[in-house]
Amino acid sequence: xxxxxxxxxxxxxxxxxxxxxxxxxxxxxxxxxxxxxxxxxxxxxxxxxxxxxxxxxxxxxxxxxxxxxxxxxxxxxxxxxxxxxxxxxxxxxxxxxxxxxxxxxxxxxxxxxxxxxxxxxxxxxxxxxxxxxxxxxxxxxxxxxxxxxxxxxxxxxxxxxxxxxxxxxxxxxxxxxxxxxxxxxxxxxxxxxxxxxxxxxxxxxxxxxxxxxxxxxxxxxxxxxxxxxxxxxxxxxxxxxxxxxxxxxxxxxxxxxxxxxxxxxxxxxxxxxxxxxxxxxxxxxxxxxxxxxxxxxxxxxxxxxxxxxxxxxxxxxxxxxxxxxxxxxxxxxxxxxxxxxxxxxxxxxxxxxxxxxxxxxxxxxxxxxxxxxxxxxxxxxxxxxxxxxxxxxxxxxxxxxxxxxxxxxxxxxxxxxxxxxxxxxxxxxxxxxxxxxxxxxxxxxxxxxxxxxxxxxxxxxx
Amino acid sequence: xxxxxxxxxxxxxxxxxxxxxxxxxxxxxxxxxxxxxxxxxxxxxxxxxxxxxxxxxxxxxxxxxxxxxxxxxxxxxxxxxxxxxxxxxxxxxxxxxxxxxxxxxxxxxxxxxxxxxxxxxxxxxxxxxxxxxxxxxxxxxxxxxxxxxxxxxxxxxxxxxxxxxxxxxxxxxxxxxxxxxxxxxxxxxxxxxxxxxxxxxxxxxxxxxxxxxxxxxxxxxxxxxxxxxxxxxxxxxxxxxxxxxxxxxxxxxxxxxxxxxxxxxxxxxxxxxxxxxxxxxxxxxxxxxxxxxxxxxxxxxxxxxxxxxxxxxxxxxxxxxxxxxxxxxxxxxxxxxxxxxxxxxxxxxxxxxxxxxxxxxxxxxxxxxxxxxxxxxxxxxxxxxxxxxxxxxxxxxxxxxxxxxxxxxxxxxxxxxxxxxxxxxxxxxxxxxxxxxxxxxxxxxxxxxxxxxxxxxxxxxx
Numbered sequence: 001x002x003x004x005x006x007x008x009x010x011x012x013x014x015x016x017x018x019x020x021x022x023x024x025x026x027x028x029x030x031x032x033x034x035x036x037x038x039x040x041x042x043x044x045x046x047x048x049x050x051x052x053x054x055x056x057x058x059x060x061x062x063x064x065x066x067x068x069x070x071x072x073x074x075x076x077x078x079x080x081x082x083x084x085x086x087x088x089x090x091x092x093x094x095x096x097x098x099x100x101x102x103x104x105x106x107x108x109x110x111x112x113x114x115x116x117x118x119x120x121x122x123x124x125x126x127x128x129x130x131x132x133x134x135x136x137x138x139x140x141x142x143x144x145x146x147x148x149x150x151x152x153x154x155x156x157x158x159x160x161x162x163x164x165x166x167x168x169x170x171x172x173x174x175x176x177x178x179x180x181x182x183x184x185x186x187x188x189x190x191x192x193x194x195x196x197x198x199x200x201x202x203x204x205x206x207x208x209x210x211x212x213x214x215x216x217x218x219x220x221x222x223x224x225x226x227x228x229x230x231x232x233x234x235x236x237x238x239x240x241x242x243x244x245x246x247x248x249x250x251x252x253x254x255x256x257x258x259x260x261x262x263x264x265x266x267x268x269x270x271x272x273x274x275x276x277x278x279x280x281x282x283x284x285x286x287x288x289x290x291x292x293x294x295x296x297x298x299x300x301x302x303x304x305x306x307x308x309x310x311x312x313x314x315x316x317x318x319x320x321x322x323x324x325x326x327x328x329x330x331x332x333x334x335x336x337x338x339x340x341x342x343x344x345x346x347x348x349x350x351x352x353x354x355x356x357x358x359x360x361x362x363x364x365x366x367x368x369x370x371x372x373x374x375x376x377x378x379x380x381x382x383x384x385x386x387x388x389x390x391x392x393x394x395x396x397x398x399x400x401x402x403x404x405x406x407x408x409x410x411x412x413x414x415x416x417x418x419x420x421x422x423x424x425x426x427x428x429x430x431x432x433x434x435x436x437x438x439x440x441x442x443x444x445x446x447x448x449x450x451x452x453x454x455x456x457x458x459x460x461x462x
Numbered sequence: 463x464x465x466x467x468x469x470x471x472x473x474x475x476x477x478x479x480x481x482x483x484x485x486x487x488x489x490x491x492x493x494x495x496x497x498x499x500x501x502x503x504x505x506x507x508x509x510x511x512x513x514x515x516x517x518x519x520x521x522x523x524x525x526x527x528x529x530x531x532x533x534x535x536x537x538x539x540x541x542x543x544x545x546x547x548x549x550x551x552x553x554x555x556x557x558x559x560x561x562x563x564x565x566x567x568x569x570x571x572x573x574x575x576x577x578x579x580x581x582x583x584x585x586x587x588x589x590x591x592x593x594x595x596x597x598x599x600x601x602x603x604x605x606x607x608x609x610x611x612x613x614x615x616x617x618x619x620x621x622x623x624x625x626x627x628x629x630x631x632x633x634x635x636x637x638x639x640x641x642x643x644x645x646x647x648x649x650x651x652x653x654x655x656x657x658x659x660x661x662x663x664x665x666x667x668x669x670x671x672x673x674x675x676x677x678x679x680x681x682x683x684x685x686x687x688x689x690x691x692x693x694x695x696x697x698x699x700x701x702x703x704x705x706x707x708x709x710x711x712x713x714x715x716x717x718x719x720x721x722x723x724x725x726x727x728x729x730x731x732x733x734x735x736x737x738x739x740x741x742x743x744x745x746x747x748x749x750x751x752x753x754x755x756x757x758x759x760x761x762x763x764x765x766x767x768x769x770x771x772x773x774x775x776x777x778x779x780x781x782x783x784x785x786x787x788x789x790x791x792x793x794x795x796x797x798x799x800x801x802x803x804x805x806x807x808x809x810x811x812x813x814x815x816x817x818x819x820x821x822x823x824x825x826x827x828x829x830x831x832x833x834x835x836x837x838x839x840x841x842x843x844x845x846x847x848x849x850x851x852x853x854x855x856x857x858x859x860x861x862x863x864x865x866x867x868x869x870x871x872x873x874x875x876x877x878x879x880x881x882x883x884x885x886x887x888x889x890x891x892x893x894x895x896x897x898x899x900x901x902x903x904x905x906x907x908x909x910x911x912x913x914x915x916x917x918x919x920x921x922x923x924x
Binding site: 005007071072076107109146149172173176177178369370373376377378379416419420426 | 469533571612631640832835838
């Protein structure tokens with residue numbers, strides 16, 4: 001029998017994270033203060049993050065030790081299995097070899113706990129009693145709730161109100177892990193109350209929820225704030241996955257010609273690909289491809305610019321691909337990919353031609369998810385379906401070209417709490433959205449008056 | 463670092479199932495025809511099951527080879543990991559060592575595919591084009607849908623109407639895997655139409671759904687029927703889990719003093735414990751404990767008797783512990799444990815004092831599930847919470863007695879599609895149910911007029 005999945009023994013769990021800042025051909029531009037436009041320093045971040053995370057954010061060390069306490073918790077679900085998708089290959093009749101890393105085996109069902117565990121731990125040892133965060137569809141909030149419960153830290157999640165109402169399962173998961181989940185806008189913060197005064201029926205937005213979570217953290221010394229993607233330290237923690245995968249691919253006796261992942265803020269994609277990007281910098285020939293929704297085509301249509309991380313312009317200005325902080329994507333089901341910006345690390349690597357991006361429409365992603373479920377068994381998160389859609393395109397291309405090609409992708413999470421999205425698709429109620437040309441034009445105008453407009457650089461995707 | 467989970471390499475996947483019929487001190491009594499009261503023969507079963515499964519139902523071979531095609535599909539999620547519950551042990555401050563087998567890693571999220579894969583395969587090679595089945599809360603229906611999709615067999619699931627309406631996620635899972643799911647009672651069968659004529663708003667029941675699924679299979683030569691628990695061949699397929707677990711316990715360097723599983727029809731419990739029951743027959747000292755809901759206390763309160771497998775008295779009479787085929791359990795959230803009878807194999811082993819049973823109330827099970835989620839990370843199915851509740855009791859007892867004891871239990875599935883049940887508990891809306899004394903008395907009267915009343919034997923639980 002052929003080997004279906006490669007599972008590393010626990011003794012092979014990576015003991016260090018990989019920090020690509022040590023190897024990037026172009027160093028990252030500094031992040032700027034939203035008020036002054038000056039580079040942000042540790043003191044600006046201290047009200048929000050514990051010092052070990054602030055240090056990781058700017059560290060230039062190539063490898064950073066993973067503390068024993070984090071390794072212990074990782075073992076709850078790591079190392080995760082690397083699968084060979086024989087069923088999908090056979091169905092597509094492709095000469096391509098398709099591998100996927102199954103990050104859906106974590107208790108929260110996605111890659112998110114890779115960083116949530118680390119953030120909970122560093123907060124714990126820094127004396128934090130409570131962590132606040134925001135969540136859209138609930139993947140991140142539930143992952144942080146799970147990890148806070150393991151370290152005995154209080155967790156408060158501001159969940160976008162419309163999702164809070166429409167997606168109760170993720171909220172109940174958070175509560176099962178002992179977190180408090182409140183619909184945002186809430187009456188608990190100044191930001192929330194202001195919104196509610198103007199519009200008591202506000203459905204909320206990720207931007208509002210970020211403001212509320214950050215405000216709640218800033219008010220109380222023992223409370224810190226946490227972000228589930230975009231930031232350098234988040235991507236750092238996610239590399240545990242790519243490092244595992246390099247060992248597993250070696251056991252499989254293959255090396256990827258192509259790596260694919262879906263991208264929202266960039267963390268699941270980066271977690272898998274960054275150790276391979278290092279190989280590429282060192283001369284390996286790999287095509288590394290981030291897949292974004294056509295409704296939120298940050299890297300394929302946005303410029304590389306300084307822009308606010310949040311809609312309400314309270315977060316620092318980051319150098320990144322962006323559609324503008326006021327860009328409102330269509331309400332696609334892949335809520336985790338509806339972010340106007342992109343992690344600065346992924347953005348810089350795109351600019352430097354080490355990573356490229358493509359976009360896909362919603363219907364193609366769900367069709368891909370159905371094909372995957374019926375050939376490989378697992379039901380994927382709508383976000384993950386974006387990666388699968390691109391894998392299927394590439395596998396068909398390989399067949400047409402008669403090329404035996406090794407494709408590796410990140411199966412970032414399962415879709416068992418997203419079944420309503422599959423129902424919309426299966427019942428024919430779902431449609432694609434027109435490319436958001438006008439909305440992009442409008443929103444990009446909002447990033448013109450920058451504190452440091454000289455830093456603006458147009459995108460140079462080849 | 464201590465080893466958290468033991469994962470067998472794929473090469474260690476068991477190549478045979480274990481058939482306890484070869485070793486039972488008291489052979490099974492025959493199953494009787496519901497009309498004639500005579501022992502059922504292969505011809506009676508042929509309209510419903512393919513011949514290889516009928517043969518397995520009565521086989522006396524100790525080990526039965528698992529066909530290569532089934533092994534291949536098992537590799538999608540097997541071998542499953544054996545976990546050491548350090549987090550729970552620490553929380554309980556117990557000297558007990560607690561191990562659990564994680565069967566929640568399958569695409570359907572439970573142990574059910576262990577037999578669904580086998581049944582789909584044997585149907586496929588026997589020329590079956592379509593399989594019908596019934597499902598209550600949807601665990602079994604979704605597992606069969608998943609497995610039929612892998613073998614390209616049509617699958618039709620009659621889902622109890624009230625669950626169909628209240629639990630859409632499981633239904634959508636079935637549809638995602640390509641199955642058809644209809645609310646039962648339906649207009650598609652004689653049985654369904656009869657019920658609907660009398661009561662157009664009937665909420666349905668497992669009994670009605672069984673009748674519909676069996677009728678739909680009997681009508682069409684290419685269509686067969688499938689059951690997800692109770693039957694001998696189902697338990698046989700589930701032993702792949704216990705056989706794996708024996709290898710894993712050996713690697714851990716421990717042997718269980720106690721094995722715990724929740725019991726509805728008996729298949730997840732039997733799957734883990736039967737290979738250990740063999741050890742017990744051969745002299746090992748193990749306490750093997752099935753945990754049932756106090757609302758449906760089949761083994762702790764029912765007699766061992768011949769009774770119909772279904773409410774509508776169409777299925778054969780089986781020798782088993784039963785509360786009477788007309789017993790209606792309270793609407794607890796652990797839908798998979800609401801069965802009036804018990805698998806004949808498990809029943810006979812209880813009668814022979816190789817297995818024992820206890821019952822727990824609903825609130826205790828959810829409290830156990832919450833404790834487990836906050837210490838071990840994973841959110842359990844409400845059924846599985848019954849096993850966890852008993853494990854916690856035993857771990858506390860071990861502490862009181864100062865005994866280092868090895869407890870092994872089957873973590874039969876995750877609860878991510880059952881979050882509404884957790885919400886009821888967390889919001890304080892859930893309560894325990896009075897012990898169903900009167901309902902048991904009433905229902906037991908219904909099993910008096912048996913075709914072969916001489917076979918009746920009162921329960922002898924010690």
